[in-house]
Amino acid sequence: MRDFIAKRPVWSAIIALVLAVLLWLVLAPWTEAMEEAFGRKRVFLNAIFSGITLGALYFLVAAGFTLIFGLMRNVNLAHGSLYLLGGYLGFEVVERTGYWLLAFPVVFIVIAALGLLLQHQVFRRMEGEELRQTMVTIGLSIVLADIMLWIWGGQSYTILLPDWLSGPMTLPIHSGYDRSGDVAYLRYPLVRIAILVAAIVIGVAMWFTLNKSRLGMLIRAGVDDREMLTATGIRIQYVFLAVFGFGAGMAGIAGIVGGSFQSLSPGEDTRFLLASLVVVIVGGMGSIPGAAIGALVIGLADQVGLVYAPTYSVVFTFLIMAVVLAFRPQGLLGR
């Protein structure tokens, strides 16, 4: 952070300014002239908040993906299938037990175990052969998609939220005036706030693990120079297993989150695979803060685009990706 400010004072100033303006737009009451120019503040706030929560979901999916890629140079194209499978399993758990929170540990363990199995039985046999790994993961994703279609069929599923998470909540943010002229505060779906908080907690925990723990040290060393790490006597296969299991489990958890505030159906697997690819390309392969920033940018572009330019909203995501690839091919925070 300090390095960045020292090296690029101009860019830092611009970023700080943009953030300050955004913060002011969110917190300050809008004058009538502003509402005239940008539309109602409620709409703007909702677009920003939806973008951030959508970004939180993208982050949950992409974090595991980027770690796996950064460490193992393995583009796991079956990542989307793990997401969808996690969602379906979460639905089954919630349907049978009625406890939404219970689904998270169960799905994490099951999908992480599946990830361990994949790494141990499949990818370990073809280490360093990128093309072969890519082909095998595509094959696996097709097989998994068909198995899921067989078991859960073509209909859509939404995961039942517990009562304490359904409905809206009032945030202490000024959203405009109601008809009697009183100050109205932003009402926003509670579940989305919960998802946002959870994603931030998970992201911070991941950052601490990576930067402050011994395992994190091993993973970072592996990302930088795998051969050298192996040469120092570390059993890198165990590190690989841990990372793959964790990444897969995260995708599974993201499936529950996605199934709760969007829906699950065949095809969602490739949609989220594509989303995490874009996020990781924009943020930088192998970087957790990169995944967070990439997810935020893509989520915001998606939602702000949908509200203010619905015709072109689909284009924005890919436009951002193209611009990043053209001017900073390693990604915003890539090295």
Place this chain on the structure above:
Amino acid sequence: MRKWLVASVSAAALVLPGAALAQDSIKIGVLVALEGAFAAGGSDAVRNIELAISEAGGMAGGKAIETVIAPTDTTPDTTIRQARKLVEQDGVDFVVGPLSGSEGIAIRDFAKTVPDKVFINGISGALEMTWVDPAPNVYRFNLDGAQWGQGLGSYVVNEKGWTKVASIAADYSFGYTNFLGFAVDFCRAGGEIVERFWVPLGSSDFGGVIAQMPDDVDAIYLGMGGTDAINFLNQYDQAGADTNLIGGTIMADATVLTSRGRAKEALVGTPTSGAFAPDNPDPAWQEYLAKYRAFEGDEAKVPSLFGVGYHVAMLAAIQALNEVEGDLSNGQEKFKAALAGLELASPLGTITLNENRQATGSVFVTEVVEGSDGNLEAVFKARQDGVTQTLGLTADEFRAMGLPSRDTPDCDALRGG
């Protein structure tokens, strides 16, 4: 030598049955989507065609009916390839199909290249198929997407008293067309459309759009289907919004009603309109339903929109063939005339064709209720008979209104007129 033998035997095997039957049978090509998103509906369509043929005793106009199924994947290019195969290789007498909107437009253009063959539409609902530069040998016995919206508008104004709506619909051809049907009827009944939102097909997060919904409207028209609709309903519920909803034709279809989870519950009490109502009390429909269920061996099964459409198309073909006693000579002239003048007594009521060979028929208004088994179902509320291609306007008025788009129709102009 052996290769030669095998080759000639298989060639003979391929040619012989055709040659032997050519004289006393009628060969019907069936274009139907059996891959992709509509595969389930497509196989129901095939069963419905078999049902219609078995009802007719396998005969039409004194000749045996033979069908050749040509599977498509709902893309226009596959459809053209399969249609060409049916006409050129299989030598069918005429074609029944296709299933989806964009396929219908492709077949309209293909049909112009083979003017001697009749094409009877399966269930393609694109307005353009029989409205913009129609082919003289394409006949459509189902209503189009705009017609399916008719009847709903006046129903919500007169029965529900909702006169001020905002709309949110998918930003593509069927979204515009289906909304046009609703809007024309709604505005002429005195309704007002406050705001129109168009969202890209395949959107999954509607948080920002839901916030834009004005609060002072009586209802919100939803012109989305499938997963888009489920995502919308889920997030609509989470945002705590509870305005009345009005459903477009694909809003309350089987995909949404049979989905698992609580999202669809927001739909209870929503009026919607479409080509049929499963519990339509009309004896003709009940008779068809009973036959269908007996044929399928399932007492509770409900035919799909696609199935009903292909069934009606096949009924029309058989009735016209009977009228001309199977005479398909001279560029199928008699057959064409018989189709054009047909007064078809179908399970959906009487269907006639207009000068564009487009059906005039009935639209059914239904309302979503919670069924006995916890699933949602659509129950019959009202029907509007004699819905024309121009939605009760004159052809000139309809043309002046413009083709369906984001801003067409102009509600104020319709209400004034």
